[in-house]
Amino acid sequence: VxxxxxxxxxxxxxxxFVLSCQARATSRHLRVSFDER
Structure with a gap:
């Protein structure tokens, strides 16, 4: 979100797509990938 x-x-x-500088988690589990599309 x-x-x-x-x-x-x-x-x-x-x-x-989301902006990592503006995104916040909506669950306890998340994955951050800057290379995957």
């Missing part, structure tokens, strides 16, 4: 998004367009969000 991102609290604010001024950069990604709707297509990026639909593909599951």
């Amino acid at each position: 991102m609290d604010k998004n001024f950069t990604l367009d709707a297509a990026d969000v639909e593909q599951g």
